[in-house]
Amino acid sequence: MDVIYDDKTMADLPISASSVTRVPLEAFAGQCQRSMQPLVDSITYFSTATLEEDQVRQFLREPAQATPRSLLEKIPPIRLVLVPFIEKGSGGSTDYVSFERPASTKSLARSAFELEEAVFIFLSAEGQDVADYHYWFYNGIAEQAASRVDEAAFARFTGLVADELSRNARGEVDERSYQLKQKVSRKQRLPGSDSKLMQEYFRQALEDTLTLYLHGLCCDIDVEPGSRQLASRYLRKRLELLQEVFPPNPGYNVFPAEPKQREENPEA
Secondary structure (H helix, E strand, C coil): CCCEECHHHHHCCCCCCCCCCEEEHHHHHHHHHHHCEEEECCEEEEECEECCHHHHHHHHHHHHHHCCHHHHCCCCCEEEEEECEEECCHHHCCCEEECCCCCHHHEECEEEEEECCEEEEEEECCCCCHHHHHHHHHHHHHHHHHCCCCHHHHHHHHHHHHHHHHCCCCCECCHHHHHHHHHHHCCCCCCCCCCHHHHHHHHHHHHHHHHHHHHHHHCCCCCCCCCCECCHHHHHHHHHHHHHHCCCCCCCCCCCCCCCCCCCCCCC
């Protein structure tokens, strides 16, 4: 995203790029709350940059409108904050809003935390294209939903993943769940479903699959085939379950529309 920093917008904050180069996320969130703009339902946003209407539509309104209301009802209000860069804190400390590009080893695309019964999702906007931005937007939403999904739905999802493991299904949806699956697979015997490793894998697999589901509702995306990618027959089962748990808004569908069957015999 090509951004222009608005002196008036930045002046509304006690902190600005002219006075400091980085600010702890929690401090920044507390200071920008009063400047949040409504977006869709329980989603509001603040941007340190001046966004043109087309940018608001592409980067904010379209992905927010595609997010199922059935999902938003189950998570706290979302406060999106678009900032130039996000710098990872050291030694488990808080992350930072940065007005200068951090070192690549410390650069983050997203960071989130809860504050006053809302979830703040910070997104790094500088240089992001639409597809990458949508991915991190939906990943932030998916992280919140995956940690709050009801027990029955989670049990159904873990049942699908456990079945995949029993069939030696290779690959995963994204890198984090893939790495955890590798740890599981290296065990001589599969860990019990209640073990810490398996629960971590199940939860990450849910987050990654939910990210894909949400992204697919908004945009036509291609899943690249390969040895690290979960086979389509297993992926479809996961997506069908998520579609049942979090039904899409009217007019949205994660699967291509099935061609309607002709009512008459084509040879008649």
